[in-house]
Amino acid sequence: MSVAMRPYQNLKAKLAGLWTSSANTQHGGTILAIAVAIAAGSIGIAEAAVNAQGLQPVVRGDVLARLIPDPPPLRPVTRERVVWEGADLDGDGQPDIANPTGHAPREVDAYGQGRFHASRDGGAREHEGVDYVATPGQTVEAPISGYVSKVGFAYPDDQTLRYVEIDNPALHLTARVLYVDPQVAVGDTVAIGHPIGLAHSLQRRYRGITDHVHLEIAEGGRKVDAETLIAQRTVTDQLAAE
Numbered sequence: 128m129s130v131a132m133r134p135y136q137n138l139k140a141k142l143a144g145l146w147t148s149s150a151n152t153q154h155g156g157t158i159l160a161i162a163v164a165i166a167a168g169s170i171g172i173a174e175a176a177v178n179a180q181g182l183q184p185v186v187r188g189d190v191l192a193r194l195i196p197d198p199p200p201l202r203p204v205t206r207e208r209v210v211w212e213g214a215d216l217d218g219d220g221q222p223d224i225a226n227p228t229g230h231a232p233r234e235v236d237a238y239g240q241g242r243f244h245a246s247r248d249g250g251a252r253e254h255e256g257v258d259y260v261a262t263p264g265q266t267v268e269a270p271i272s273g274y275v276s277k278v279g280f281a282y283p284d285d286q287t288l289r290y291v292e293i294d295n296p297a298l299h300l301t302a303r304v305l306y307v308d309p310q311v312a313v314g315d316t317v318a319i320g321h322p323i324g325l326a327h328s329l330q331r332r333y334r335g336i337t338d339h340v341h342l343e344i345a346e347g348g349r350k351v352d353a354e355t356l357i358a359q360r361t362v363t364d365q366l367a368a369e
């Protein structure tokens with residue numbers, strides 16, 4: 128029994144008590160009808176217009192049942208989640224850019240932060256991509272459709288950290304994704320959002336850094352801020368009712 132239903136149970140008990148006492152008096156029917164009308168009116172029910180003469184000295188379960196309203200409607204249970212929406216660059220109604228990990232850009236850590244043009248090497252240069260937080264081993268998805276134009280090493284002195292580059296000549300876009308163990312080869316055609324590899328751990332090279340993939344997008348050969356092309360939106364799902 129929910130808390131919300133208790134007042135109705137109390138009303139039911141009071142009505143039953145009134146009926147028992149009023150049945151023993153000459154004017155019992157009228158007294159009961161008034162009591163019912165007052166009680167029903169207090170909870171705003173049309174049945175308050177009960178006819179005094181119509182009441183019979185029996186247990187009026189049917190009247191009580193009509194006086195007690197249905198319990199309040201079930202409350203929906205919802206959950207909010209973040210989705211990433213890529214820009215539609217060619218106007219076909221479909222996104223042309225995707226978040227490769229599904230996670231937010233890397234915030235400040237001991238090595239800097241992951242936004243476009245963030246300071247690097249003590250201000251000597253700027254970060255030319257956007258770092259998207261990743262869990263090592265997770266699937267990395269193609270940020271654009273196109274063909275694999277390069278697979279290589281992120282650093283000349285490190286044979287473990289690799290990158291995948293995708294070219295889309297129709298859109299004049301190039302996307303390079305660093306710190307990916309490739310599952311594609313040069314020449315492969317890839318569709319936006321499809322797996323291209325697994326995220327590397329960066330802990331051996333940058334101990335304590337927030338693991339991420341580094342995404343560089345070039346439009347017509349010019350580096351652009353991926354965050355201007357990938358927007359964050361919150362959607363609400365209805366899971367069930369409690």
Ligand SMILES: [Zn+2]
Pocket residue numbers: 241254256257258340341342
């Ligand atoms: Zn980076």
